[in-house]
Amino acid sequence: MAGHVTYREVKATILDRIKGGAWPPGALLPSEVELAAEFGTARATVSRAMRDLVEDGLVERKRKAGTRVRKMPLRQARLDIPLVRVEVEDQGAVYRYALVASHVGAAPDWLRARMGLPGGGEVRHILCMHFADGQPYQFEDRWISLDSAPDARAADFTAEGPNEWLVRQVPYSNVEISFSATAADAEQAQHLGCALGDALFRVERQTSWDGRELTFVRLTYHRGYRMTARY
Amino acid sequence: MAGHVTYREVKATILDRIKGGAWPPGALLPSEVELAAEFGTARATVSRAMRDLVEDGLVERKRKAGTRVRKMPLRQARLDIPLVRVEVEDQGAVYRYALVASHVGAAPDWLRARMGLPGGGEVRHILCMHFADGQPYQFEDRWISLDSAPDARAADFTAEGPNEWLVRQVPYSNVEISFSATAADAEQAQHLGCALGDALFRVERQTSWDGRELTFVRLTYHRGYRMTARY
DNA sequence: CAGTGGTCTAGACCACAGA
């Protein structure tokens, strides 16, 4: 025996047939049983390959209906969301963090509405900067609900950013993230070293844990920042 | 017998233990064999659950070293990249497309460098607009290599956008995508109905197929556009 | 070397949805 046929080989073969046009968009593929017979593998191996192809957005599967090549390939980009520090260090630059301001108070109305906080909820508001090789990299404007994370009231954010602190506190969370463009206001322009009104890339992220809203953060990047992915 | 224990149940149980702090970040989990014994399942079932957890970025696995809870949860957002038409229609709005300009010519130097095209390569350059309920939604500035896609020379883009045409031609492709913010230039401001210099969200996408560079597109969105994902 | 995850097999039963 020359060894088993792997699911990777099966996947590659199927992929080649789709790429090559042998199975055009919309086409019905043979059943798992038929493919297993053709490739000389167990059905589970074909199934494993197919699961990958579904995940890659290339085929659709329905019970009884079978497997079809997607007409409009539903492609999805996977964006890694690292800590700023890791992102900077991965570029080979020296990372530096600086706390700008921090205070505790009642949540403003817009934040209560946005995060769905109860009335009278207290929050800790933190402004801080992240630098790469001494250049402004990211301006962070964060609100942490003290109802959900009471330990944040006394946490020390002078040496370490709130993100790194939070990651240690909460091992798992649900996140809604959004990307947009914004014109630099006076505060952002000052900290990021750009002109008022410059177009800046902005990420807003709201994190909940165990069904409770935990933190809302607005990250504004230096002029010219790009976020890149492949798929 | 009350039936089998499913891999989803195994996954949920492990997830609960991680969330609950029973297995804190960095902790070593029991081996698959031990977990299979505990849950009363086959090892393959535990393995299936673990594969999901790896994909979700919650644990790391190494042969011989075992499975550990990730210290810094490497979270990744999955961004769906639909056709503009689908994106607009999914919002319940009426989609409209309009061709602005199109011509064939030699690729400019910056594009040749960016796409890695050979000297003397011809490209088709297309400018077009996408509307939602009559409002400007996206301005598309696309270049298609005629070396890679000769059929694009004669294709008719008056009724249908080049993206939909390309998707039909090429069932599979490799994509590099990047997101950034840009200040509206005169042309963008005119077509998107905003002021000169307004901060706009921009997507740049370069697509290759079968190892050849196929198309480069710059998509500029209307003022206030957000791209959102959950993870 | 030995323990861990990675994969394949052959078989089985089930859930769903098309005909």
Place this chain on the structure above:
DNA sequence: CTGTGGTCTAGACCACTGA
């Protein structure tokens, strides 16, 4: 009803890598 994918089992061998 019947064919399809979805999953689980019990067992086996392999590949990598830490001790």
